[in-house]
Amino acid sequence: MTSVRERIRAIVAGNVDYEAGLDALTVTPSAEVDPELTAAKDEAFGRLWRGGWQPAELHRVVVRRGRPHHADLVTDAVAAHLRQFPQATVDGRWLAQADTLGARVWWTADATYVAELAARRRLDRVAVLDLLLGLLTVLAALPRIEVLVPPSGSAVAPTDLAGAAGSPRIDARLLDRVRALLAKAESTTFPAEAEAYTAKAQELVTRHSLDEALLAARGGDATPVVPHARRVGVDHPHEKEKATLLDAVARANRCHTVSSPELAFSTVFGFDSDIDAVDLIYTSLLVQAHRAMAQAEPAGGKAGRSRLRAFRQSFLVAFTVRIEQRLAGAARLALAQATGGGDGNGGTRPADLLPVLASRDEQIRETIRQVFPHTVRVRASRVESREGWESGRQAADRATLPTDTERGR
Template sequence: MASVRERIRAVVTGAVGYESGLDALTVTPSTEVDPALVGALHEALAGLWRRGWQPVEVHRVVARRGQPQQTELVTDGVAAYLRGFDRSTVDQRWLAQVETLGARIWWSDDTGYLDQLAARWRLDRVAVLDLVLSLLGILAELPPVEVLVPPPGSAVTPAGRPGADGSSRVDTRLLDRVRALLAKAESTTFPAEAEAYTAKAQELVSRHSLDEALLVARGGETATVVPFARRIGVDHPYESEKASLLDAVARANRCHTVWSPELAFSTVFGFDADIDAVDLLYTSLLVQAHRAMARDEPPGGKAGRARLKAFRQSFLVAFAVRIGERLAAAARAALEQATTGDDGAGGGDPADLLPVLASRDEQVRETMRRIFPRTVRARGSRVDSREGWESGRAAADRAALPESGR
């Protein structure tokens, strides 16, 4: 007779039908089923961490493909996995995601975990078994991805990156100032104030990035600095339009992106300081876009549902296109300031700076080609609403950006 673990594996792999497999588990004593099912879940998650997945990424994919309770199972699985490691061996980025998810051991022991879940969720035992078993199926479908953050137990100082935690070269105080400025830009109802706050935030990250490149150009860079990659989640709905906005922000900040729609994230390639800026600015611009879209969109309801969808999609397409135009212009202005001294910092020799920027861009592209040797150019999103297109461009023109960006 097959063991419980073998039955679970057969269901997950499709060797037996899901319903018949679930029925078999429900009539098997809980003392046999529960340890096997919880163990299978923990092993599945551990395998994903070793194959490059990070906690928030698995949480996001499960939220898209599964049930709300299954994201809680992922969070609990993260907490259970982490307890087996000394915190000194866990990368700070991994720990930050654990904190973001609020992962903690709340149950008394693993043997009673499923019973405590049933009480917590007020569900019967069969429903809980169904949630865990179907989650195992979702996790089994996830392919390996590039290891961008070392899993717990293997944290080391990544080559070419300064901190033991793999943190950015950007001073944390600078990032705190940028975040505070963007928070004010997102919360104010006055466009002029939002523009002033975001302009200052853009100025801070722009000066840092170009100063870093100038340091290299002048021969003052002693540490070996290499490009890196970070996966940034792109949530539904309108994922492709949001991915286009992220790409526009990335290109203007000397980064490149690869959009993985089936996995709900884009991989952003660049140097740490630039990726930090992309992450912060994209998040802020997305908030501004949603706020403007909600203000301008036509009424919904059954009759206007199709019109509303077309408006939102067209709005986001136009917003991304126009933001890309504005950011590209801002990037050119920032480079001109850095090489002529118009920013009051003394400037730099363009004959030195431009080759360094070109070399850095080639390093970023090479990193992207190594991780994604084959990519397919995505088709552009359709624009079915002229009203949405015009409103989106107008909102992009109002979005808080400096006249001289990165």
């Protein structure tokens, strides 16, 4: 006789008809089904947590592939997972993502989770079983990914995990100031005012990054500084173009990216403070790009969705190409200014900084080779709308870049 657990596995694996399997579980006593279904859910999430997935990443991909309520079940699974470990043995990045999702145990017991979920979501029994089976199907299709943070329960990160320890972050108070400045830059309608805000933000970030690099090279920090990797969500539509924009921002900030479009993220490799800057600047530029695109895009009419889709894709390609040019030029100028003041009065000499930056870049590349031993280059996006291309370049010229401060603006 087939057990409830075996029946659940067969449904998720597609070995039996989904509707027939759901009907069979529905007529089976809840006292037999619910504990097994909850255990199957916990096992599926446990496999993914051990397989490298972090809360925000799994939440994002389930939102993309699943149904609306599935996202809430991911949050529940995060809370259930954290309940097993003392907080001191869970990586801070894991805890921060759980906090952002609002993960908390709201149900009274695992044995009653299915029934309480049905009551909480106002679902009948068939609907709640369908919801959980659908989630298990989504989870079963997800692969193991690169482990970037130590698993929960580990007081100390394993030494073979990239960036597990020793990479300082931007000071929390400084980060709050940078975020506030970029928020003002995104909301103001006055370009000069936006440039002033972003200029100040980049000034703060750049000063911290260069100081950190020199301090680490001179042995001023007792903890060795190592490269780190962080996955940044790249949402649809136009994931390829957005990933290219992220890569342009990353390279301008001495980082590198590896895109995983099927999983809705790119992995950014670099030192933590630089990755923080990449995350902030990329997010800010996306806001500016979408706002400008909405203002410039053509009306509906006969062309319809096809024309609009081509316009938006071409807009983002052109925006990225022009932003990359501006960022590259600003980065060269910033480096020249940083190494041009070595006069013996506290300035930084090229001999101090350039070898440090070269060494850090090689460390980052070696980390990429360890985490992704096999990568392939992808072809650039085609431009199918001249109107979108021209609008995108114009928007990029108007976009406020934090690196504009090094141009003396």
